[in-house]
Amino acid sequence: MTVVCDFDLLRPETGVAALLPDGTQVAVFLTADGTLHALDNIDPFSGAAVLSRGIVGDRGGVPVVVSPVYKQAFELATGKCLDEPSVSVAVHPVRVRDGVVELP
Amino acid sequence: MTQTLVVIGNGMVGHRLVEILRDSSWRIVVFGEEARPAYDRVALSSYVDTWNAADLELTPLTGCELRLGEKAVSVDRERRVVTGASGIEVQYDALVLATGSVPFVPPVPGRDLPGCHVYRTIDDLDAIRATVQAADRPGRHSGMVLGGGLLGLEAANALRGMGVSPHVVELAPRLMPIQVDEGGAGLLKRLVEKLDLTVHTGTSASSIERDGSRLIAKLANGVELDLDVVVFSAGIRPRTDLDLGLELGPRGGYLVDAACRTADPRVFAIGECASVEGVAYGLVAPGYAMAEVVADQLSGGTKVFPGADLSTKLKLLGVDVASFGDAHATTEGALEVVVNNAVAGTYSKLVVSDDAKTLLGGVLVGDASAYPSLRPLVGKEVPAALLQPGGAVDVEMPADAQVCSCHAVTKQTITDAIQSGVACDVAELKACTKAGTGCGSCVPMLKKLLTDCGVEQSKALCEHFTYSRAELFEIIRATRITTFTALVEKHGTGRGCDICKPAVASILASLNNGHILSETQVSLQDTNDRFLANLQRNGTYSVVPRIPGGEITPEKLIVIGEVARDFGLYTKITGGQRIDLFGATVDQLPQIWRRLVDAGFESGHAYGKALRTVKSCVGTTWCRYGVQDSVGLAIELELRYRGLRSPHKLKSAVSGCARECAEARGKDFGVIATENGWNLYVGGNGGFTPRHADLLVSDVDTETLIKVIDRFLMFYIRTADRLQRTSAWLEGLDGGLDHLREVVVDDKLGICDELEAAMAAHVEDYADEWKGVLEDPEKLARFTSFVNAPGTPDPTISFRAERGQRVPVQLGIPEVVR
Known part of the structure; x- marks a missing residue:
């Protein structure tokens, strides 16, 4: 289990990055309706660890984050890339316990 | 062979x-x-x-x-x-x-005297200018143009540009006798006489004599003119x-x-x-x-000359004049439909066949906006509506009608290009059919054909807003909405995206809503704006401090060097006369800014859709050829417009003389010094589609110059599309440069005060964005690679050495099927 940060630190429709003990980087997002999502932070199109810095919004009502490098959209719930359906990023479980965001 | x-x-x-x-x-x-x-x-x-x-x-x-x-x-x-x-x-x-x-010079006695010129080449104009400059006369200079046709009025315009009051002498009973009929010429005369021209028609010069430093011309009607210069512009042979x-x-x-x-x-x-x-x-x-x-x-072809369409549309001395087809109704039985509005200052005449079925030609003076739709109808059936007073000119055109007469492109060719999907906008039509690339008068018609073919030139910003950026700007300005959430709930749908959010962020910033990383704006910013630095391919950022006008003290240059050395930043001189420091991680950004801000630097906004730099040449201070202080003006402009958020990045430059070392005509707004002041050019661009900027105003003083730039920039910011550079905006602006001039120079829309006030508010409210972060612990806290491990750098970032500097190691990019 990795502690990310206090839930109050998150801002709606922005992401933060967390480092797991094994070196994996996870991007954690809070959507406008209060839902948390966690995806791999590495953008598969550029290799840069930047997905947490993408713009969060929706495409056709589906919550997405858009990579800041080459602007592909990834579905927050599934990690699926909506612009290149053969590409996806890993989804991580994420929860809030006692006001703290955790990656179990 | x-x-x-x-x-x-x-x-x-x-x-x-x-x-x-x-x-x-x-x-x-x-x-x-x-x-x-x-x-x-x-x-x-x-x-x-x-x-x-x-x-x-x-x-x-x-x-x-x-x-x-x-x-x-x-x-x-x-x-x-x-x-x-x-x-x-x-x-x-x-x-x-x-x-x-060669110019035709009528056999007037005295036509070879010094001070008599023809009007044909650049050298001729230089010679005319030399005569005018040599003339010592208190007050305005006086000149005579022999010939009141198209060329003669052009020459008169050139004389006006040199500060000479021209007399135009035309043998025929009216101006522009070849193109325009009596009614149209009457109005034309009235309009040009308001512009300091004196028109003498139905007469000619019978002699020219020298009297000391003056020239005295005697006209056949007895009038004597006291002149500094004479220009023959009575046609060509x-x-x-x-x-x-x-x-x-x-x-x-x-x-x-x-x-x-x-x-x-x-x-x-x-x-x-x-x-x-x-x-x-x-x-x-x-x-x-x-x-x-x-x-x-x-090339072995068999093409022959198809005969010429002598139709013309031009703007002479700011007056629209157009003439097409059988303008003088010489066809037997031709009928004329004339609307002469002396109050509005417009004249239009349509010439139709004796059965009123076929359009034969016409003349337009004062307002030639109907020309692009009328000219292609010559020889075709005339829509009945046209013959009604104030008849609509929005009429169906036959397929074989020529839309672009410069390149002989028919309506059919254009609609084929649109319907086959080859061209979806005016720029693509220009590229594939050449239509609109000559005189440009058919561009409005190209737009209309696109619309007629069902090409929906959708203005919707994205799936979340049906409005264009310009419309959103007006909504936000009028409603004083300050948050994206309020805007999208009231005027849009969904939660926004990477298109509308940065666009709205830019509009909010243009309307002076405080720091762009404030609580409500931070989530709207593209990553460059969100970290006030430029994202590079390996996830690091580059930092560009502002160096106004490219002028920098050795001390400040040393600070930049020390910062680059201490943080191991790859250093490169930019094209905008400043220095780019590459390879900073998000954790390092505030530390780097701290050092730079303490030394008197501020953000250069290299990351923003905002003013970047105002380049300059060295100007009068050092240069032997400079005629104005280009560095001083560049610094003044850069400090005035720094931080100004706009639909796209803005670049500028100031050159100290016509040699143009600062490349000002490749900029969104460029200034070139003249002996009398400044020339302002707008809409220039380098990049993918280079474009030379167009002259907006000339020989203005610094105060006027800044006023016009203020208005130009604010008008652009309010009306351009998202990510539309000034060049594309100007190309797409209905009425083009003339319209722009009417709005920002002549204040036709009466909005100049408002535009200036908006710019004054921007100048007043400007604050350095880097400093704004350094002074706010909450904003500062966002500058970490990992929220759960502040201070730990991103382990995927590594560097290698190249030519003595650190460059990124290429990231192992997973196999991606493209």
Whole structure:
């Protein structure tokens, strides 16, 4: 289990990055309706660890984050890339316990 | 074996021919009498705006041997040899005469006196200017233009540009007798007389005499004029002084057949020196058509000259004048429908056949906006609505109607391009059909055809807003909404995206809503704005401190060097006269800014859709040629507009003289010093589609200059599309440069006060964004790679050395199926 940060630190429709003990980087997002999502932070199109810095919004009502490098959209719930359906990023479980965001 | 084509004449038509044949198998040799490269003679009167000949230059010719300043003095058709003034001989397989025309000077006694000029070349204008400058007369100078046709009014305009009050003398009873009828000419006279012109029609000059430093002209009607300068602009004659022993046409000009070929099958003539089947043409469009014919013939084709459409639409002294088809109703039984609105200052006449079924021609003065839709209807059935008073000109055009007369493009060609999906907007139509790339008067028609073909030029910003950026700007400005959430809930749908969020963020910033990383704005910012630095391919950022005008003290330069050294940043000089520091991680950004801000630097906004730099040359302070303090002005402008958020990035430059070392005409707004002040150019661009900026105002003082730039920038910010540079915005602006000038110079819409106030508010509210982060612990806390491990750098980022500096190690990119 990795502690990310206090839930109050998150801002709606922005992401933060967390480092797991094994070196994996996870991007954690809070959507406008209060839902948390966690995806791999590495953008598969550029290799840069930047997905947490993408713009969060929706495409056709589906919550997405858009990579800041080459602007592909990834579905927050599934990690699926909506612009290149053969590409996806890993989804991580994420929860809030006692006001703290955790990656179990 | 390669065959040789010799072209005699390097005017607009000769230039066009060589351009068309550039990639052909012909070896091309061009003889040009003038020592300067080919230039836009049609725009000659604009030379007085800048006195910079380079502004008029046509695209430089490549793939030919250009012999400038080499007059062809003889042609030996037997040996097929052209001899130049220097004695050089060139043998040809084909010869094209494009010698143009010479001004016609009526045999007035005194016409050779010093101070009497013709109006044809850049050198002529320089000579006129020298006469005007030498004249010592208190108050305004006075000049006479002989000839009240198109050329004469152009010449009068050029004189006005030199501060001379012109008298225009025309033998015919009205101005522009060839193009315009009596009613139209009456209005034209009234409109130009408001512009300090004095018009004398139905008379001519009977003598010109010198009286001390003055010239006294006596007119046939008894009037005497006291003048500083006289300009003959009474028409042109084909130039045929190069005698090839070939037959000439009835009104001069080398006689050619419809293929533009003389009696000698190897010799062609094109442009104003040609008499095509006995008819000589004095306009550039028929000349271009002849160039196309000859190019086709030389490539083995069989094209012939289709005859010329002598329709014209032009703006003379700011007055719209258009004439098309049978403008003088010479067709037997022709009927005229005239609407003469003396109050509005507009005149229109349509000429129709005796049965009122066919449009034959027309004249428009004061407002020629109907021209693009009327001219293609000549010879076609005339819609009944047109003949009603105030009749609509929004009428269906037949498929074979010519939309672009410069390049002879029919409506069919254009609609085919649209319907096949080849072209979806005006720019693509221009590229694939050439329509609209000549005089540009058919561009509104191209837009209309796109709409008619069902090409929905959707203005919707994205799936979340049906509004255009300009409309959203007005909504936000009027409602004073300050958050994206409020905006999308009231005026949009969904939660926004990477298109609308940064666009709204930019609008909020343009309307001075505080720091762009404030609680409500931070999630809208693209990553560059969100970290106030430029994201690079490996996830690091680059940092550019502002160096106004490119001027920097050694001390500050050392600070930048020390910062780069201490943080191991790759350092590169930018094209905008500043220094870019690459390879900073998000954790390092505030530390780097701290050092820079403490040394007196601030953000250079290299990351923002905002003003970037105002480049400058060194100007009068050091340069032997400078005429104004370009560095001082560049710094003033950069400090005034720093931090100004706009639809796209803004670049600027100031040059201290016409040599233009700062490359100001490649900028969104560029300033070039003149002896009397500043010239302001707008809408320039480098990049993917380079564009030279257009002259907006000339010879203005610094105060006026800044006022006009304030208005220009704010008008652009309010009305442009998202990510639309000023160049594309200006190209797409209805009415183009003239409209822009009406809005930001003449204040036609009455919004200039408001635009200036908006800019004043921006200047007032400006604050350094880097400092804003350094002073706010909450904003500062966002600058970590990992929220759960502040201070730990991103382990995927690594560097290697190249030429003594750190560069990114290419990231292992997972296999991605593209």
